[in-house]
Amino acid sequence: MFIETKDLTKNFGGLVAVKSVDFSIEEGKINAIIGPNGAGKSTFFNLVSGSYTPSSGKVIFKGKDITNLPSHKIANLGVARTFQTTNLFEQATVLDNVIVGHRLRTESNLLDAILRTKRYKREEKKCRDKAMEVLDFVGLTGITDKLAGSITQEEKKRVAFALALATEPEVVFLDEPAAGINPGETDGLADLMRKMVKKGITVCLIEHKMQMIMKLADKIMVLNYGEKIAEGTSEEIMNNEAVIEAYLGGDASA
Incomplete structure (x- = not known):
């Protein structure tokens, strides 16, 4: 199993944000987590990526x-x-924003940076090369010298992808990657996610754009009030009564 959660639970005082969730993220696929606002999706991401410590349960990565x-x-x-x-x-x-991402994979310390040692210079070149490689991958080589504050929302999304890729990950968790961009740009980001999987990177995303998810995801988990109410393929999810009642029966784009 690639990534697995067992009985994963997170309480904030009296509020149960995630309740006893068992889920496996499948390697080499696009896994999606959907559900209404406040369903516990971002909390689940925070638990798996280490931003939050679970109240109970386990997160297993490659055993x-x-x-x-x-x-x-x-x-x-x-x-x-x-x-x-x-x-x-x-x-x-x-x-420069993306160069920061690859620093995770380097060993230089503050002293190396101050003295500009051979190791620092070698690793600085490696970080720059890696940044250029991932910017090319996400289709942004034309704006490498632009200030991040001056680029479009869609370009910022791609920079965020590049930043994640610069860490040389095996799995990328994307929190609402298509929020705030138009349908054409959404399709472009969906293509980029497929490209990531072809490169051998597993993708897990939270997204509110249902049309995109139903076309894109290999596997979907639905959360409602912190609990898993369904899991399966797009077709299985679309035909699931509990999902229709909890989520799709309301505003499908919520």
Whole structure:
């Protein structure tokens, strides 16, 4: 099993945000988590990526229990994640923003940086080369020298993808990657996710754009009030009574 959660639960005081969720993220596929607002989707992401510690239950990555590991150690294992709000260094170039991502894979310390040692210079070149490689992959080589604050919302989304890819992940968690962009741009990001899977990277995303998910995802989990109410293929989810009642029966784009 690639990534598995067992009885995963998170309480915030009296509120149960995620309740006893068992889910397996399948390697080499596009896995999606959907559900109404407040269903516990982002909390689930935060638990798997180490931003939150579970109240109970386990997170297993490739047979290793990572439940209580801090997020930077989980990232080192090959788990990357983007956030709903794309926070970039607005006054830095696109290239410099992405260079930061590969620092996770380098060994230089502050002293190396101050003294500009051979190791620092070698790793700096490696980070730059990696940043250019992933920017090419996401289709942004034309804007590498632009300030991040001056680029479009869709380009910022692609920079967030590039940042995640610069960490050389095995799996990328994407938190609402298509929020705030138009349908044509949404299709472009969907193509980029398929391209990531072809490259051998597993994708797991939270998304509200149902049309996109139903066309894109190999496997879908539906959360409602923190509980898993369904799991399966697009077809199975669309025909599931509990899902229709809890989610699709209301505003399908909510």
